[in-house]
Amino acid sequence: MSEKKKIYKPKPVSGFPEWLPEYRAVEQRWLDKIRGVFESYGYCSIETPAIEELEVIAAKGEDVDKEIYVLERLQADPDEKKDARLALHFDQTVPLARYVAQHFADLTFPFKRYQMQKVWRGERPQMGRMREFYQCDIDVINVDSLPLHFDAEVAAICYEALEALDIGRVQLRISNRKILMGFLESLNVPDKKTNGETTVKLSDETKAEIIRDIDKLEKIGKKVLLSRLEQTLLVVGELGVNFQTFIEPFLNLAETKIKPGENILELFQNNSEIDSSNEMLREGIEELQFVLDQLAHLPEHAVVADLSIVRGLDYYTGTVYETQLLDVPEFVGSVCSGGRYDDLAGSYINKHLPGVGISIGFTRLFDVLRQAGKIQPGQKSPADVLVVLPSEERRAEAAQTARTLRERGLKVELYHAPQKVGKQISYAEKKGIPYVWFPPFEDGNAHEVKNMATGEQTEATPNDWTMND
RNA sequence: GCGACUGUAGCUCAGCUGGUAGAGCCCUCGGUUGUGAUCCGAGUUGUCGCGGGUUCGAGUCCCGUCAGUCGCCCCA
Secondary structure, eight states: OOOOOOOOOOOOTTTOOOOHHHHHHHHHHHHHHHHHHHHHTEEOOOOSSEEEEHHHHHGHHHHTTTTOOOEEEEEEOOOGGGGGEEEESOSSSHEEEEEEEEEEGOOOOSEEEEEEEEOOOOOOBTTOOOOOOOOOEEEEOOOOOOOOOHHHHHHHHHHHHHHHHHHHHHEEEEEEEHHHHHHHHHHEEEEETTSSSSSOOOOOHHOOOOOOHHHTHHHHHHHHHHHHHHHHHHOOOSBBTTTHHHHHHHHHHTSSSSTSSSSSHHHHHTTTSSSTTHHHHHHHHHHHHHHHHTTTTTTTTSSSOOOOOOOOOOOOOOOEEEEEEOOOOOOSOOOOEEESSSSTTTTTSSSSEEEEEEEEEEEHHHHHHHHHTOOOOOSSSSSSSSEEOOGGGHHHHHHHHHHHHHHOOOEEEOOOOOOOOOHHHHHHHHHHHEEEEESSSSSSEEEEEEEETTOOOEOOOOOOOOOOO
């Protein structure tokens, strides 16, 4: 007879966050604010399915492949293999490309859209890194060519959206991939095979390795970075000793944060060790300068050019962005990143569709600030008023009071049982409901309302009371 | 995927060199009649992550496993 109820103890699944009501309330408010800023620039909303065909999602590059969640039925029918495999989307940029290609005929270009949905990545979770999270994307896609102004516009919009959240100072860091690509292309480094007698161009593989490492410049520093390059590349390599001395001048530039108004080309030309005549390099500098100067209206700290920003995703071809929270130094990751991609939809449609966009890593942003204690939790209930239930006999009257208040635009909860008044009040207190309404407990008595913050209680009528009374 | 650390009540944790589990918070009730956040009193709560081993005996030691945290890779 003493058999115990079997309980399955719930455990949170790491990397799949969920919040208590008081934080969810803040999260909703933030999403509304971001949406408001996006729409104020005329960007429209779309939503794409949580899943895409694996073929579509995996189009990005090998590194992300291993992080893709695929979807299958528990009882997968072996004969069903002919069906396309499905996968949860990894980001919203690739689904956008597919969407644009698919609805090409019905869209108006330049197509400006925002999209706020969850995405999934199978990574090891840690501070600021989840396996399920919201991204707030804003992108512009056009046919044939896309004016460079948009590279500045999407950045400015995102900055404004972040500013609207009142989260302290944020800094956009912008670069242009063409600069680093052009620089690496221009190099003639000593050939190992000839013991440095002749020179050789960097292979794509080597370039990729260097790019990956330069991304870490701020984190690990120039010295460590150079010795790392030496270690990884000399071994692999076609490169002769001291090849790092060819990279170093660039790192010196990449270490500085360039403000709007500064002349980037001059910085290169003043550095005699860098050959700034490379065409791609020049183009990148010009573009970066343009975008940077277009953002000069933003506050002092808000935007810098930072040549160490290159971004991991392969599809970016020009402008790239990252964003730091300057007032949360314990977190160094980017909370808002993106870039320009010249032809992401090219594999779905026979049109040239360049785009540029940025994505706010919403859940990361929210959770990092929450953990840093910078988010004031909201109310546990959206209600403005709790109507006390005096007795079962007076339920109809109390319900009518609540209805009247609701009709006047207030959010009103009616207490569920005629319990002791003290209990009803403490319920309101716990849920953070700011006002408690007392309908008459006896015929002929007046309504009263209590302000929970001040403890003050006054007579009132449901038809004309307002929260400021 | 690799490395380090952790895993005891709903939550935060204590439990010394092995002897059959404890504190605070939370929650419930009470301190008479219609008033919360303080105070006082009483009460409920545990496969000690899971499986195996050593032992007369394991929350405590050993092995395995799973999960979590942090770091690396990568990224929002």
